[in-house]
Amino acid sequence: MERWSGVLKIPLDASTSRNYYRVAASLCLSSSSGTLAVPSANAIFFHGDRVQDTGNPVIERLYDLQKVAEIIVSKFGNSVNAWVVEASVFDEPFAIYKDFVPSVNQWGAPKSYLPTGFPASSSIVSLLSSCLQEEGKEVCLIDQFASVHHCPRTFVLGFSKGGVVINQLMSEISILDTNCAETSSAIVEEPMSQHEKIQIIPASKESFLNSISQVHYIDVGLNSSGAYITDHNVVQRISQRLSRGADSLRIVIHGTPRQWCDKQRDWICKEKDELVRLLEAETENSGGKLQVHERLYFSGRLPDLQMHFEIIDSLDVS
Template sequence: MDRWNGILKVPLRSNSRKFYRVAVSLCLSPTSKTLTVPRANAIFFNGDRVEGTGNPVIEGLSNLQNIAEILVSKFGDSTNAWVVEASDFNGAFAIYQDFIPSLNRWGEPKSYTPNGFPASLSTVSLLGSCYNEVKKIVSRGKPGSQETTIPTLSGCTPETVILGFSKGGTVVNQLVTELGSKDLIAADENLPLSKQESGVECSKLDENQFIPTTEHSFLKSITEIHYVDVGLNTHGAYLTDPEVIKRISSSLIQESRGIRFVLHGTPRQWCDRRRVWIRDEKETMTSFLESEALRSGGNLQVYEKFYFADRPADMQMHFEIIEKLDVCR
């Protein structure tokens, strides 16, 4: 499978003055060199900046394009990888203001509320901006081509895999809150099989075959949620609202679909005696998820992965977990 790789700098919306850096690795047809509909979209929300460490492991795993390539190696060649960096920083601290409105000056959440679905709407808009930019670039490389064709790699609408690393876990919490919103109407939004034929013209293809175009279709496409060594200097690293988890579980039962939650951690976060709330929140969330996993009969699944258990906590393992990630597939 050929790929289009690059780092884009795109606005969240066409009239926005703020730009996001997004590393992408997208599936290309080996014959036509056009974008293909993937089996899944893996969306990774990055954390705070760490620069000038002099540690080649940390520096390498801070590179957005390297992370995108790692995601493809983990989830497979038929996966599109999107690595999102926050548009705003206060020094080294990432601030995902468009995704979580109630943040303090350090990018830490005051609360998580689904009102307006800010994280899902922002994700859909950002991926749409990236997709349109790449489509232009690919088309420019094909003289005389007026339209880009998109062969499909799978027989259904792509799944969505969400990953939040470190501070990026706050975006995951917001998305989970929106996924468990009372206002999210349960519905199956898979495209009819007749629209999933190979070589359908881009202009005639319903774009949610490539990326979801509404907050509803985006949330309903999520099949995996990965917390990757998340942590904050205050509470809110993990979601601890049992009602949100219960509503997600009930929705999965009603719709006969599944979501896998995977909590990945290292001693750097889970064994930090100065920030004991991180482990406490992780244990609380895991307990709620395990309870609902039983009630749902397996529609909701939860896994916990602990890395570098025999090593003393340090900054390197916090980044090295990205490379060692076991995605339980």
């Protein structure tokens, strides 16, 4: 399957936003027509704090948005669309995802993960829609022979500081009504025929949150508390949604000694352990539909910054 790849500079809302996000995209193309094809899933990766001029080629390669998009495709398969999002605002190196987590402080650390208003899911839908509009200038949006398809699954991945977006999404998933109809489904109209439609991305916060089937925490960590969500009520409500009929949710927590063995920031490991405990305690209550996996990488090495980025290359998503 052929692909379209590029790095776009996109406003969250073209009419109101002054902040621009850099988003690397690697999208499936139809082999017959070269137009965008229906992906098996959308994999959305939120990057961490900015890295520049480290002198370490490994770190700088794995910060590169387009390279990370290629890695994500290699992990999940050539039929996925990969999106790699960099924060729009930085305080020196510190990424600030304030459109997704409104409670963050000046360094991007969260004060809370309140789901009110669904800021993360609403922002993601808006950002991906803006990306598709921009990409449509370079490639036809869909195959003229495409038919209506179900909305693809979504995999969300948060690396380092990008984990705050994952925590916010977990909070928003927990209050979504299980019976919420997926109105405003992700449909893009084919320009050559008004009768042919194709679903590429979710087009509402409800359909987006309902489409999430995998959540990956990737060596997340902060200089203050809040790296992992540890609210029992959030995990319990997610479990209850699953038991009432929502689709299964797989949560994988990946880490390295860089974060999990940092004695000066021991809250990171404590929060990770608490989240794993809460998730495992709810597995049975969810009817087995809540799945949790914990994976440690580079356990035989001393902690360093390079391994923090190398985990992206070594990621096991099986």
